[in-house]
Amino acid sequence: xxxxxxxxxxxxxxxxxxxxxxxxxxxxxxxxxxxxxxxxxxxxxxxxxxxxxxxxxxxxxxxxxxxxxxxxxxxxxxxxxxxxxxxxxxxxxxxxxxxxxxxxxxxxxxxxxxxxxxxxxxxxxxxxxxxxxxxxxxxxxxxxxxxxxxxxxxxxxxxxxxxxxxxxxxxxxxxxxxxxxxxxxxxxxxxxxxxxxxxxxxxxxxxxxxxxxxxxxxxxxxxxxxxxxxxxxxxxxxxxxxxxxxxxxxxxxxxxxxxxxxxxxxxxxxxxxxxxxxxxxxxxxxxxxxxxxxxxxxxxxxxxxxxxxxxxxxxxxxxxxx
Numbered sequence: 001x002x003x004x005x006x007x008x009x010x011x012x013x014x015x016x017x018x019x020x021x022x023x024x025x026x027x028x029x030x031x032x033x034x035x036x037x038x039x040x041x042x043x044x045x046x047x048x049x050x051x052x053x054x055x056x057x058x059x060x061x062x063x064x065x066x067x068x069x070x071x072x073x074x075x076x077x078x079x080x081x082x083x084x085x086x087x088x089x090x091x092x093x094x095x096x097x098x099x100x101x102x103x104x105x106x107x108x109x110x111x112x113x114x115x116x117x118x119x120x121x122x123x124x125x126x127x128x129x130x131x132x133x134x135x136x137x138x139x140x141x142x143x144x145x146x147x148x149x150x151x152x153x154x155x156x157x158x159x160x161x162x163x164x165x166x167x168x169x170x171x172x173x174x175x176x177x178x179x180x181x182x183x184x185x186x187x188x189x190x191x192x193x194x195x196x197x198x199x200x201x202x203x204x205x206x207x208x209x210x211x212x213x214x215x216x217x218x219x220x221x222x223x224x225x226x227x228x229x230x231x232x233x234x235x236x237x238x239x240x241x242x243x244x245x246x247x248x249x250x251x252x253x254x255x256x257x258x259x260x261x262x263x264x265x266x267x268x269x270x271x272x273x274x275x276x277x278x279x280x281x282x283x284x285x286x287x288x289x290x291x292x293x294x295x296x297x298x299x300x301x302x303x304x305x306x307x308x309x310x311x312x313x314x315x316x317x318x319x320x321x322x
Contacts, residue, residue: 006111007142008054008104010093013045020082027090031141031272035079035086046093048103051139052078052319053112054088060108062091075112078319085316087141114221122188127181128169128209132239134178135163135213140275140295140311146303147295147311150269154247157263157284158292158312159225159234161217164190168204189216193233200233203257211239215262223318225286235261236294244308247298265293279315291318 011029018024018035025038029049041047050056054076058067066074078087094106104110140147147153163178175182175190182188193216194200200212214235218227225232235254238245245253247267254261263284268274279292292314303309 006051006054006104006109007102008048008050008107008109010046010097010099010101010103011049012099013041013047013090014043015041018082018084020084024082026084029088029090031144032087033085034088034090035081035084036090041090046097046099047090048093048097048107050076050089050091050107050109051142052076052088052314055110055112056089057108062107078316080320087316087319122182122185122191124180125183127176128167128172128174130167130169130209130211131242132165132167132176132211135165135237136178137294137310137312138306140313143303143306143311144272146306146309147270147297149271152267152298153270153295154267154298155265155275155278156236156294157265157290158279158294158314159215159217159236159262159285160223160291160318161215161220161231162189163213164193164216164233165211165213166194166200166204167211168201168208170208173201173204189220189231192216193231196231197233197260199257199259203253203259206257207240207253209241212259213237213239223283223286223288223291225283225288233260235259244300246300247296262294267298270295275313279313280317281315289317289321290315 013027015025015027018026023038024035027034027036055073056063057072058064058074059072076089078085094103097103165176167174175194177190182190184191204212212235214233216231216233217225218231219229220231238250238253265278275295281290283290292312294312296310301309
């Protein structure tokens with residue numbers, strides 16, 4: 001099971017100079033770099049790190065400096081400051097907090113979630129009598145140490161759309177978003193994707209209770225993948241019982257049943273420098289920027305910190321565009 005943990009960690013500040021601006025310094029938080037005003041911090045201070053794609057309440061004093069007159073809530077983004085990519089925000093840690101604490105709730109910080117379900121039609125319905133987790137993936141920058149340098153990994157393009165899941169159970173086809181199962185409805189992008197991709201039904205009926213996960217994309221979010229109307233589907237995972245399939249078996253199934261899948265970027269030894277590059281540039285299936293990449297071992301394994309080892313890296317190019 002994947003469980004995405006949107007944390008606001010308390011960290012101890014250690015600054016280094018910004019080469020292009022004396023009034024700015026750089027602070028490393030895990031594998032994120034944050035630009036700060038030098039005068040605001042000193043080594044040893046405790047700070048709360050607000051990662052990109054967090055949403056903060058500018059009515060709170062900690063975030064009042066971000067306030068604009070037309071909105072209360074602000075999404076934290078990646079910015080380039082004097083030639084350096086700054087990923088997120090630091091604010092003073094709440095009183096009585098200590099290094100390592102998660103203070104997201106104390107600071108009222110939430111994770112940015114595009115509202116897909118509210119605009120795509122279709123009511124919710126009861127799901128199959130199976131244990132099927134919500135599909136969430138944590139940040140590679142945050143949990144880089146969960147990978148073993150040089151281990152063989154599968155790196156795929158992260159497609160920007162709406163998470164979907166499909167399963168055939170007890171003689172019935174179920175179609176769902178990340179959080180809900182959807183009643184059959186022509187307005188539903190999830191059912192549209194299913195009807196546009198009959199190979200999904202063929203696979204699911206041949207393998208009852210196997211859950212096919214993928215992305216519905218196109219006329220869904222701010223990246224449209226050069227699709228002028230409608231939606232398409234790209235598979236990225238298959239769950240059998242409580243275990244996700246190894247990469248070779250996943251690729252074999254989608255090949256044999258001619259199910260569209262997310263683009264493969266590389267299958268190679270894990271190398272952090274290479275993977276940072278793979279998160280950037282143009283999409284492999286469109287003329288616009290790539291959202292990022294997803295990395296997992298070719299042989300499924302778990303880690304005591306995060307459970308299943310699969311992590312995402314959103315590209316700085318996408319963050320700056322988005």
